[in-house]
Amino acid sequence: MSTSPIDPLDARLLTTMRRNPRIGLTELARKLGVARGTVQARVEKLTARGVIADFGPTVAPASVGYPILAFVQLQIAQGRLAEAVVALEVLPEILEVYGTSGSSDLMCRVVARSTEQLQEIIARILTSPAVRRTDTTIALSTQVPYRIEPLLRAAVDS
Template structure:
């Protein structure tokens, strides 16, 4: 399904040589367990006018993590925020239209009193794009999503 996201369940069943109902039940089970999380098209930031990708590390004032996260939510250029260990408390994946735009986004982030410091790294190129297939191929057959669930 990752290799051909437009494939229908009937065609998938034909390729796998199983009944369509079997495929539908398995896809539903994987979706319910959170293994499959979406079926939509992937939209690239570059394609909608945001060619700059940066990773912004944030150091947060002691005890103000929730406040910092809430301050980040309204900034649409922040695509993801991860809590981290090490020197930074949060790692943000940020896109921008230009480097001056990125500077403005960072200024908006720093406007929160909960954010003490930022450190920004601009991505110059993608060397290994997001991928899951190699992990799936190497995962043992006893992966958590394959184990029976107690209902």
Template sequence: MDELDARLLVTMRAHPRIGLTELARLLGVARGTVQARVEKLTARGVIVDFGPTVSAAGTGHPILAFVWLQIAQGRLAEAVQALHDVPQILEVHGTSGQHDLLCRVVARSTDHLQEVIARILASPAVQRTDTTIALSTQIPYRIEPLIASSHEDR
């Protein structure tokens, strides 16, 4: 990724509804250059979607929790399938260490969170959970600093 790719991505993140012509104008390059770069970045998996970012709190789920799971030996696929069926689970990551999976979970209330955790524990593949409720977001998801520095790392 070069400096133009980095500028393109940072500008697209700052102005998610921007058109290619306006993007080209802001970057000082031809529209065809912008289109080719966007297609290249999409093909390489750098740009993964163009959809809106939706707030879970805005959908009525203001509680954010991180739930660590310990999975029964050899039952990871079964656990992941059970988790896939729980709509309040936004992400699941395989991890190293004493836990096997980390889930990002949202809920309408703490009572609802308890129901979601009970649903997770209903799977025989899940042996144990450890839950932490986020009280605030100090640094929201961001990618811009990484993008800006990525062409400098080489």
């Protein structure tokens, strides 16, 4: 018996939606061979549970003038995590921030128009007294782009 929070129909629905992001519910139902009401109920259920995180378009930062992608690890002064996060939230080039274990406390995904701008962003990060140290890695290429379909298959098979 599977303990997966999604079933095979959910996986097929999600995979089809990923392959056809502009698909309507009626066409989705036709492709899956199920009733439109079934598709609508599944989409609503998956959205309510947080499985479907959003319906917005995925924007490629390089396509809007930010070709540099970097991962910036931050060491934070003890007890000042919330302060550091507030300082990071005001920088539009910081796309995501994750709390991490290991030698750093936060991992930021940062985009920039140039390496010079990246250096300026790092300098702005370091103006926060909550940030003790940064370590930056620039991404040179994407070897495996974001994907979810293999994980969906594995979730159903487990």
